[in-house]
Structures are given as structure tokens and as C-alpha cells.
Amino acid sequence: MTGVDAATRVPSPVTVVGLDAAGATPHPALAPVLAAAGLVVGAARHLAAVPVPAGADTVTLGPLAPALHRLDEAVAAGVPAVVLASGDPGFFGIVRRLRAAGLPLRVVPAVSSVAAAFARAGLPWDGAAVVTAHGRDLRPALNACRALPLVAVLTAPGAGAAEVGAGLVGWSRRLLVAEHLGTDAERIREVTPEQAAAETWSDPHVLLSLAASALDRVAAGGMRSDNQPAAAPAGGWALPEDRYAHRDSMITKSEVRALVVARLRPRLGRLVWDVGAGSGSVGIECALLGAAVLAVEQDPQAGATIRANAATHAVTVRLVTGRAPQALAGLPEPDAVFVGGGGADVLAAVVTRQPERVVLTLAALDRVAPAVGLLRAAGYTVEGSQLSAARLADLPGGSIRLAATNPVVVLTGERP
Incomplete structure (x- = not known):
């Protein structure tokens, strides 16, 4: 028997490729997987940024369900499929949803928008907390900024720098807003919460919330890559x-x-x-x-x-x-x-x-x-x-x- 029975065929993984948020050249793996792709899925700006093969079908991301259906069909038919995403797709990214849908994946990450924002600011970020406001109540992300000295917020329309700034008025914070990272329209600004609340910001953007003591607080480092509190403070609570x-x-x-x-x-x-x-x-x-x-x-x-x-x-x-x-x-x-x-x-x-x-x-x-x-x-x-x-x-x-x-x-x- 020389053929492979369709029921026992190992499905080809969907290749999820991150496009570098810092504006660097795409990963070398992108060109060959794109050239072989029969289906390419991504946001409109991502599809416009890469050479999609003329014969490949494309799905522009909006609601995710139609894209998941097309990807599932492609995997079942053995059609090579590529998903384009921002930065590291496994970091608050699309990998979670694709895995939840049961799709086999190969992930090729790039520099995340958070890493790029800290790099633009010239700041270390191994002591930062990273929170997201995508598709959820803004208050938990806002309260993290109120509580912690160094926080990166992945924003969303209606839950961005203006809204975070309005919620941080009264707290001693500086906000660094990074718009359109890695593009010709990139803009980095450091503002007060009051200034952020009064501005109109373009999407996508990443926000860094910095307490005056942020650099001092992370300088010592530690064994964890964030400064979120552990389940119990080192010194305990109910202190004398x-x-x-x-x-x-x-x-x-x-x-x-x-x-x-x-x-x-x-x-x-x-x-x-x-x-x-x-x-x-x-x-x-x-x-x-x-x-x-x-x-x-x-x-x-x-x-x-x-x-x-x-x-x-x-x-x-x-x-x-x-x-x-x-x-x-x-x-x-x-x-x-x-x-x-x-x-x-x-x-x-x-x-x-x-x-x-x-x-x-x-x-x-x-x-x-x-x-x-x-x-x-x-x-x-x-x-x-x-x-x-x-x-x-x-x-x-x-x-x-x-x-x-x-x-x-x-x-x-x-x-x-």
C-alpha cells in the first residue's frame, strides 16, 4: 500500500506568523510558508503588509468564527494555511483562540508590541505587569495601573489611553503611549493622566503606566518576570x-x-x-x-x-x-x-x-x-x-x- 489513508493522515499545522511590532524585517520563515499557502488569514493591515500569493484565498479578520471555520476546512482538506498576527501571537494573542478551536499549530513569533514599547522608551521590563483591556471590563486593568509601579496595557477601542488616563487622575503616574509601532505612522508620547484623558489616540496603541518609583522598584530584579504580588506577601499580613x-x-x-x-x-x-x-x-x-x-x-x-x-x-x-x-x-x-x-x-x-x-x-x-x-x-x-x-x-x-x-x-x- 503506497497511499496514506485519509483517516490516518496527520493534519498539516496552521502556521501562525507574528509580524514584528518593532518594524523589523519579517521572519525568514514567512516567505516560504506564504508562497505555499492556499489560505491566508489576518487583519487588513497585516494582509496589506505581506506578499499574499495570487492563488491563495484570504480571510480578513473581524468576527473570529468565520475564520475558524475556513481554517478548519483547510486543515481537513490538507490546504496549507497561514494566520498573520501582531508581534508574538502567543502573548495575549490569537494562539489561545486557535488552540481552543482544536487547530494544530506551528507558531513563528516576532517582537511583541509590549517589548517594542519598552524598547522605544529605553526601559527594562522584566519587572512589569502586562494586562489587557481587549474585549473585557477596563476596571481590572485600570486597578492594576493604580496598584503597581510598572504596567503595560494592551488597549482596545473604547478602552485605550484616554480611558485609562481618566481613571488614573489623582494617582501619581506618567503614561507612555506608543501608537502604530513599527510603521511610518509610529508616534511615542509621554503624558500625564490628565493629558491622556484629553487626547484622541489612534489604534492600535500600547500604554505603559509608570509610577515615579518604577525604575527604582524594578532595579533589584528577582526570580519572577513580573512584579505582581504572589499569593502571599513575603512578610505576611495581619502584621503586628x-x-x-x-x-x-x-x-x-x-x-x-x-x-x-x-x-x-x-x-x-x-x-x-x-x-x-x-x-x-x-x-x-x-x-x-x-x-x-x-x-x-x-x-x-x-x-x-x-x-x-x-x-x-x-x-x-x-x-x-x-x-x-x-x-x-x-x-x-x-x-x-x-x-x-x-x-x-x-x-x-x-x-x-x-x-x-x-x-x-x-x-x-x-x-x-x-x-x-x-x-x-x-x-x-x-x-x-x-x-x-x-x-x-x-x-x-x-x-x-x-x-x-x-x-x-x-x-x-x-x-x-
Whole structure:
């Protein structure tokens, strides 16, 4: 038997070729695979940038389903197929969707748009986080920029530099916007968030969000190729009170803080408000776990303490100095809120913003029932616990006693 049965034929892989975002010459592998291709798939700008064979069918990418159908037919028929993409197609690129469709693939990557943008800026990026706003809510990407010192954002129409800039007003950030990388229309600009929000930017573009300390923070390097927080901070959380500057015991005790932070569920991509922040310990530990944090505090002296504590723990916490609930007006929508100070009017203002989770601590029992009622009336399911810890304390002669701390009620409201 000299032929190969069609049922046992190994399908030819679809060749996915990245076109260099830095504008370099296409990979040498592109010419022969294009010359042999019977089907070429790509965005209009990619199809226009390469010599597509005269006899090859083309599919211009828009909705992906028709292209996947044509590629599946080509593989089944043994027709060589090529997909053109930007930069590294395996990095937030089309490879994921092609693999999910079950297509056999050969990938030929090029320089990604993120690598090209950092190269144009002359910046190292092994400490950068990379997030995408393609086809999804912008808030997680925006909160990553608020939380981390060095972030690259893969933008999309309606979720680009103008929208990110508007969301970063009030945060100390510089934005580098790289438009049309690798083309004659390439433009690189460094702007403030306010300037970015006021501009009209052409697509495609990549945005780099840079904190003032970005280069200092990544200079030390590390074993990971990003600066996103690990599952647990190196120093832990629920840290002892003496790890924070504070006055007059204006700090959430570590035992209480452990439960509060657990209930807030902070992580990268989420925004946490710390209202009545005091020393800032709760917000800082949320930031250590990757969340973007807004600390609201009416006392300027306490605000200075929050800034100092955030610097000590090397996290970004945006401070809003003012009295809640008035100071909450106009702040970005939170995912979770800790209310550590203020009356029923503060809680009432918080629930009108409908965060997913609201956590509050109460020392006075007569405040518990009204708070539970307010949360339930706003549509939250409520659970609560009273925490009463006793710490070991030395006595003369080597004996040990238990020193009780003040009991505190922790309430958690969660939107169904």
C-alpha cells in the first residue's frame, strides 16, 4: 500500500506568523510558508503588509468564527494555511483562540508590541505587569495601573489611553503611549493622566503606566518576570501593630485585621476603599495582596502617617483627605470597602455605590443592629462575628498571663 489513508493522515499545522511590532524585517520563515499557502488569514493591515500569493484565498479578520471555520476546512482538506498576527501571537494573542478551536499549530513569533514599547522608551521590563483591556471590563486593568509601579496595557477601542488616563487622575503616574509601532505612522508620547484623558489616540496603541518609583522598584530584579504580588506577601499580613506608625492606638489590631482583610478579598485588579483609615494598616495589607487602594481620612496628621506607612511597606495607597461621607463623592467605583470609622451616614453612602463586599468593625453593640439593617435594606447578605482575643503577657518571676484586648464585632455584607 503506497497511499496514506485519509483517516490516518496527520493534519498539516496552521502556521501562525507574528509580524514584528518593532518594524523589523519579517521572519525568514514567512516567505516560504506564504508562497505555499492556499489560505491566508489576518487583519487588513497585516494582509496589506505581506506578499499574499495570487492563488491563495484570504480571510480578513473581524468576527473570529468565520475564520475558524475556513481554517478548519483547510486543515481537513490538507490546504496549507497561514494566520498573520501582531508581534508574538502567543502573548495575549490569537494562539489561545486557535488552540481552543482544536487547530494544530506551528507558531513563528516576532517582537511583541509590549517589548517594542519598552524598547522605544529605553526601559527594562522584566519587572512589569502586562494586562489587557481587549474585549473585557477596563476596571481590572485600570486597578492594576493604580496598584503597581510598572504596567503595560494592551488597549482596545473604547478602552485605550484616554480611558485609562481618566481613571488614573489623582494617582501619581506618567503614561507612555506608543501608537502604530513599527510603521511610518509610529508616534511615542509621554503624558500625564490628565493629558491622556484629553487626547484622541489612534489604534492600535500600547500604554505603559509608570509610577515615579518604577525604575527604582524594578532595579533589584528577582526570580519572577513580573512584579505582581504572589499569593502571599513575603512578610505576611495581619502584621503586628508595631510594624506601623500609629498614635493613640488608632490601628486595627492584627487579629481583627486578619479577618477584615480575608473578608475584603483583595487581589490584583480590584479596588478597595479604606474609609476612616487611621494608620492605613488595612488598606496597606490589601495593597500588599495586589489591590489598588484608596484611603479616606479626615485627619491630616493621620494622613501623613498613612503616607509614611505605605512608603515603609513599599505599596501605593492613594490618600483622600476629607470627611466621609462627603469625601466619597466622585471617587472611582470600589469592589470592596472597609469602614473603620464614621457613623451610619458613612455606611449609607458606601452602600449606594454597591460594592461587592462591605466590611466594618464596631466596638459598640448598639451600633450593630442598625448597621445590619442598613446593609440588608441595600440588598446585602450579612454575617458577623465578635472577636475577643487575649494575648500572652509576661508576669514577674517568669509567669505568663493572658491580657484581653477589647472585643470587636466584624460585619461583612456581600451582594448576591
